[in-house]
Structures are given as structure tokens and as C-alpha cells.
Amino acid sequence: MTAPSAAxxxxxxxxxxxxxxxxxxxxxxxxxxPGMAHSISVTTRSPRPGExxxxxxxxxxxxxxxxxxEAGEILEHDIYCDHFYGTPLKPLQQLVAAGTDVLLDITVxxxxxxxxxxxxxxxxxxxxxxxxxxxxxxxxxxxETAEVMQKRLAKAREEVNMASCFQxxxxxxxxxxxxxxxxxxxxxEHCRYARLAGIEETILAR
Amino acid sequence: MTAPSAAxxxxxxxxxxxxxxxxxxxxxxxxxxPGMAHSISVTTRSPRPGExxxxxxxxxxxxxxxxxxEAGEILEHDIYCDHFYGTPLKPLQQLVAAGTDVLLDITVxxxxxxxxxxxxxxxxxxxxxxxxxxxxxxxxxxxETAEVMQKRLAKAREEVNMASCFQxxxxxxxxxxxxxxxxxxxxxEHCRYARLAGIEETILAR
Numbered sequence: 001m002t003a004p005s006a007a008x009x010x011x012x013x014x015x016x017x018x019x020x021x022x023x024x025x026x027x028x029x030x031x032x033x034p035g036m037a038h039s040i041s042v043t044t045r046s047p048r049p050g051e052x053x054x055x056x057x058x059x060x061x062x063x064x065x066x067x068x069x070e071a072g073e074i075l076e077h078d079i080y081c082d083h084f085y086g087t088p089l090k091p092l093q094q095l096v097a098a099g100t101d102v103l104l105d106i107t108v109x110x111x112x113x114x115x116x117x118x119x120x121x122x123x124x125x126x127x128x129x130x131x132x133x134x135x136x137x138x139x140x141x142x143x144e145t146a147e148v149m150q151k152r153l154a155k156a157r158e159e160v161n162m163a164s165c166f167q168x169x170x171x172x173x174x175x176x177x178x179x180x181x182x183x184x185x186x187x188x189e190h191c192r193y194a195r196l197a198g199i200e201e202t203i204l205a206r
Numbered sequence: 207m208t209a210p211s212a213a214x215x216x217x218x219x220x221x222x223x224x225x226x227x228x229x230x231x232x233x234x235x236x237x238x239x240p241g242m243a244h245s246i247s248v249t250t251r252s253p254r255p256g257e258x259x260x261x262x263x264x265x266x267x268x269x270x271x272x273x274x275x276e277a278g279e280i281l282e283h284d285i286y287c288d289h290f291y292g293t294p295l296k297p298l299q300q301l302v303a304a305g306t307d308v309l310l311d312i313t314v315x316x317x318x319x320x321x322x323x324x325x326x327x328x329x330x331x332x333x334x335x336x337x338x339x340x341x342x343x344x345x346x347x348x349x350e351t352a353e354v355m356q357k358r359l360a361k362a363r364e365e366v367n368m369a370s371c372f373q374x375x376x377x378x379x380x381x382x383x384x385x386x387x388x389x390x391x392x393x394x395e396h397c398r399y400a401r402l403a404g405i406e407e408t409i410l411a412r
Binding site for chain 1: 330331333334335336337338339363366367369370372373374375376377386387389390391393394395397398399402403405406409410411412
């Protein structure tokens with residue numbers, strides 16, 4: 001007999017300072033649990049060679065993006081290099097309604113917007129083991145000048161300080177351990193009474 | 207480098223209706239994670255042959271028990287066959303302060319008392335997959351009359367209906383899966399920001 005369980009999937013915001021390793025962790029979590037999905041952003045920039053609509057991004061023109069925004073179909077958005085990037089609500093709602101858990105790779109300010117528009121989401125802040133380690137990870141990425149690097153680090157420091165806005169904090173020290181902890185958080189959230197309200201009546205009726 | 211983590215252990219109330227299998231599940235969780243502990247009750251009844259003080263129970267006389275109650279050193283207690291049974295606070299506090307997670311095998315009313323006296327605890331209600339299955343598990347236990355059985359089942363039904371008082375609900379359908387879910391809940395609770403408050407300052411100072 002199958003145990004009763006929440007029919008709906010969860011939306012899990014995986015956030016944290018730039019450089020903490022959100023993308024790598026999300027790929028590892030999805031590799032360990034292939035039944036999960038990740039949210040695909042909608043963007044007004046043009047596809048690059050090899051990029052596929054609905055796989056890498058949903059590609060949209062500015063007018064359609066604006067209409068989606070006005071219709072409340074964008075959970076959160078940002079502008080980068082004169083292009084819009086946003087999290088579309090509809091594909092997410094479809095996945096969640098079908099019982100799929102969806103991971104969202106998202107900035108700290110983006111997370112705060114999602115919390116407002118989707119209060120049922122699970123919010124998780126990845127933190128580096130130390131500021132020194134974050135500096136090392138940020139500097140590995142590119143060939144920025146010392147000045148740019150200092151700005152990025154100052155921003156990352158601010159983002160670490162936003163940890164208290166999140167339900168969960170995971171220190172991303174070891175890839176396997178971090179993925180394990182995130183999966184534990186997802187499994188635990190599925191067991192929260194608030195997400196299973198009424199389960200006792202179902203059980204008593206059997 | 208060791209990731210920062212909550213220094214304190216958790217107190218986890220594992221509750222649910224009589225017959226749901228609390229004891230079996232707790233043994234399985236402890237088998238899988240030997241670093242955890244379970245709370246040992248204090249009782250005023252005499253030791254039975256083979257029972258050891260501090261292993262099976264803390265054995266106490268009524269006068270000492272009364273003094274512990276008055277001093278607020280008993281988290282919750284009950285009377286059964288004219289003897290007191292209670293959960294002593296001090297051994298629990300010592301374990302938790304040393305970073306050990308402690309499981310508490312406890313009735314539904316007992317859990318409610320613990321929530322009042324130890325608000326930081328994690329509360330978890332085990333539920334049977336169905337009332338029919340609970341009836342089967344209850345009847346396997348002994349050779350009660352149909353009348354006694356009906357009383358026990360009516361009480362169990364009331365206890366299932368208390369599920370909404372708990373933070374988490376786990377349907378105990380399969381021993382391994384239930385143990386896995388309880389361990390996920392414990393791991394997730396260790397990641398709650400509320401239990402890690404101030405971690406961001408520690409990280410930024412490194």
C-alpha cells in the first residue's frame with residue numbers, strides 16, 4: 001500500500017552569495033534525484049548558438065515579457081546588460097501540480113521577491129565556509145581587476161548577511177554533503193504537517 | 207575545514223497513537239545513527255530482574271520523584287499502575303549540550319507537555335497508513351477482549367486526530383523508509399536558520 005503523501009511538489013529557492021556554488025550544487029542534487037526539475041528562466045536576449053527554447057531559457061520578446069509581468073506571470077525578474085531575465089510562474093505551477101519538486105537557482109534579492117509572490121516556497125541560503133574561501137572561489141572565476149574583485153566581495157559580504165531571511169542555511173563546504181543536506185531539507189518539508197493538513201482524516205477513513 | 211554547525215543537539219519527540227510502532231522505529235533510527243541517544247525515563251516502580259539503573263530506567267523512590275517534579279526537573283510525567291513515569295530533564299540537557307541528538311519515545315499527551323516545557327524540541331507524529339492497519343497492529347499485541355480492543359482503537363483514533371499539533375507527520379508504512387524520513391527531518395532541523403542564528407558573523411570573521 002502506498003503511504004499518503006503530499007500530492008503537490010515543492011518550490012525550493014537555492015540562493016546565496018555570488019560565488020558560493022549554487023549552479024554546481026543544483027546540478028548535483030538533480031543528478032542524485034532525477035525526478036526533480038529546475039526552473040527555466042525567461043529572457044528577452046537572443047538565443048546563443050546551441051541554446052534551445054524551453055531547455056536553456058524560454059526566449060521572449062520585450063513586449064511579451066512586459067505582458068507576462070503585468071499579468072503576474074513572472075515570480076521575480078531582473079535586468080542584466082539591457083535584457084530582462086525572469087522566473088515564469090506557469091511552467092512552475094504545472095510541475096508542482098504534477099507533484100514534481102522544482103529547484104530555483106536564484107540571487108538573494110530574487111529569493112526575497114519569490115517569498116512574497118510564492119509564500120509556500122522553501123528558502124535555502126548556501127553559505128561559504130569562510131569569507132576567505134568565498135574570495136578564493138570568486139577569484140577563480142575570471143580575470144577581474146582588484147577593484148572589481150573588491151566590489152564583488154563587498155556585495156557577497158552583504159549577501160551572506162542576508163542569511164537570516166532564509167528558512168534554511170547550508171554551508172557549502174563539500175559538494176556531496178551539501179547535496180545530501182538539501183535533499184534532507186526537501187524530504188523533511190514534505191513531512192511538515194502544514195503541507196499534509198487533513199491527512200489524519202484520510203487515514204481514519206481507510 | 208569543518209563546516210560551522212549547531213553546537214547543540216536536538217530533542218526529537220517521536221509520538222503517535224498506541225500501536226503505530228514508535229519503539230521499533232526509534233530502535234531502527236538509533237541503529238542507523240549510533241551517535242544519537244534516546245531519553246531514559248525515571249520511574250518509581252521497582253527494577254525487574256535484569257533491568258539496570260540508567261540503562262532501562264532511572265529508578266527512584268516516590269519522595270525523590272516528587273522533589274524532581276517540584277523542582278521542574280521532569281519534562282512530562284504520567285501515572286501507570288500506581289507508579290510514576292517521567293522524562294528527566296537533566297540527563298537530556300547534558301546530552302543536548304554535548305551536541306547529541308536525543309529521541310524521545312512519547313505518548314501524544316506527553317508530547318504536548320514537552321512542547322510546553324521545551325519549546326525548542328522537534329515534534330513528530332507517526333501515523334499508521336490506515337485505521338484498518340492500526341487495528342491489525344494493535345490486535346497483534348495481546349489477547350485483549352473485543353471490548354478492550356474497541357476502547358484502545360477509539361483512543362488511537364483520537365490520537366491520530368491530534369496530528370495537527372505536531373510539526374511533522376510521518377506515515378509508518380515501511381520501517382526503512384520511515385527511519386530515513388525521520389533522519390531527514392533531524393538533518394533538516396539542524397539547517398534551520400533559527401538554530402544557526404549568528405552563523406553569518408562567524409563566517410564573515412574567517
